[in-house]
Amino acid sequence: MTVFSLVLTSIFVFFSGQLQAGGTTTAEKHYAVVVIGGGLMGSAAAWQLARDGKEVILLEKQDREYSQGSSKGLTRIARSNNLGSDLWSYLHNRSVQETATLVNYLGNQGDDISMSAVYQTTPVNYMRPLKAADAIIASSERQKVDYKLALTPEEGMEMFGVQLPEGVFLHREFNEHSGTLNPEALISLLHKAIKLKGGTIVYNASVSDIQRQGNHYLIASKDSQGSERKLTASQIVSASGPHTGPLLTELAPYMDKLITPKRVFLAFLQISPAKYHQLEDHARSQLRRAYPVINSSAGTREGSFYSMFESSGADGNPVIKIGGHFQRSDINSLDDVWHQALSEEEIRWSIENTGRYLRMHGVPVNDEDLQLVDDVSCVYSLTSTEVPIVSQLVAPSGDMDSNFVVIAGMSGVGAKGAMTYGRIAANLLQGKSENDSGYLEAVEAVGFTRLKEDVDQLQVSPEK
Known part of the structure; x- marks a missing residue:
């Protein structure tokens, strides 16, 4: 290599480093599953997927101190009895079982x-x-x-x-x-278990864009210094709470109307x-x-x-x-x-x-x-019925996008059932089901059939 070539190479390396330090996009890396949102719902889903042997990366826009979200704080009411519906009782009781599995x-x-x-x-x-x-x-x-x-x-x-x-x-x-129940403690335990199972957690990673590219998804996120990172995923779980609508503008524009x-x-x-x-x-x-x-x-x-x-x-x-x-x-x-x-x-x-x-x-x-x-x-x-959504996305064709699951619309009832929502999301992404009648009723209430009906209703009544 000539002296001139060495100089050019040095200049290129120097400016590449400077650009990357100043916020240039880093190289893409592919993951089997990306979970967006490290609160209770996303953490529960990531844990269940990691427990099932899936390669998981969890992206959380906050740092380790959870200061935003409905799960902020040290206590939420956990209860078995629910007037008029067995759904909420099942979600709580199953979550207790799932938490026991985590603790064990x-x-x-x-x-x-x-x-x-x-x-x-x-x-x-x-x-x-x-x-x-x-x-x-x-x-x-x-x-x-x-x-x-x-x-x-x-x-x-x-x-x-x-x-x-x-x-x-x-x-x-x-x-x-x-x-x-203590949501902060549960999130901490979930994150510890995810890592022990080989999962990755990235804090201060705010997802700004998701695009579908062929048989995978391209995800752009920014850290607290504004540096952008791009990664690809075969499958996604979105548990981004009130940010669900804006985040899914390209993939599921109806979410902005279904989630308030x-x-x-x-x-x-x-x-x-x-x-x-x-x-x-x-x-x-x-x-x-x-x-x-x-x-x-x-x-x-x-x-x-x-x-x-x-x-x-x-x-x-x-x-x-x-x-x-x-x-x-x-x-x-x-x-x-x-x-x-x-x-x-x-x-x-x-x-x-x-x-x-x-x-x-x-x-x-x-x-x-x-x-x-x-x-x-x-x-x-909030959803219009105040019943959450844990479902595969409805694709533009009206068919099921089986590689993208959204958890949204918790309306203040999410904490006590979070571990169950995570299990449902993990099962949906893997094409699994269970024979338990309570589980099947829960999936019926929060899953794809219900979401498809809501989306179809929006198309019939666009003014809503």
Whole structure:
């Protein structure tokens, strides 16, 4: 090689390095399966695929600290009983089984982990209008839920020490692993297991584009410095939450119409230390028994709330998390909504509902005794029926794209069933099924037949 050639080669290498450092696209690499979204849904799907021996890479736009998404935080309500539908009960109960499999696998790999790392078993409280009592009794017995029911104010006081309003009943569920689950802990365990199974996880990888190229997909992602990376995949699972519509504009433009992101809020309250230390033992005991709760006693969607303990201080004074499943508002910017502070009205709603509920349980606190210690805005992704989608895509031809599965529209009900959604997604991508009737009913409710009907309806009624 001449001196001139050596100089040219050196210049080329130098500028290639400079361009790549400045954000130039890196070379493509091919993967069998790419999972987009490292929250509960994507992580559960990636784990199930890795467990089945598939080569998996999981792309997550955040870093290891999960600060955005409906699964943010340390607690979500986990429950077996569900009024009017066995679907949600199956999703929870199957998820408990799948979590046990995950915990056992990690234990066999030398990790000292128990189910209590994910599930905190406590009685779950439901307060509802009396007219729903018959349906609750029927569903509890059908779903084999251990429960107690107070139908009158007298029974409420005698059984639970609770002052029930007229026309309201209290139902308590007593099932192992019903209570709360820790989504952050579950995500962490899933990521550990994925890696142990040979999977790859890339954080700070925001997917900006997906194109179909022949028999595979081309995926473009950017890291936190703006450097772009391109990779190809034979199969994809998209679990990108509220970003599903924009992400799938090219492959499935109908998703932007089927999935509607809405902002919801969470308030974190605590009884003032001075007041908490004045509480007698009975009041503190009642405080502990009162949570978690789903309170629908107001009789309106907007008036209902869910609430649970997020954490407790060294003195036992709990941080109470409260939110409204139907306290929703429009979103101007998905990038900014996570940082939106609660309004005064939202804070007032949270304090008033918490104070009223505590006093009902004999905890003598006034609204002014409750302090706001934190607040969070997060996002629900909603379908028109509020039943999620876990399905292969509908291709432009109307046929099934069996190599692309989307998990979307969790609408705040995803956490307790996440492990089941992951199993369904992994099975769909591999062309597998199960004989279990609960599984088949779940696939029917969330899968391709339902998605195809929704897409066909959009074509009939494009104005929707």
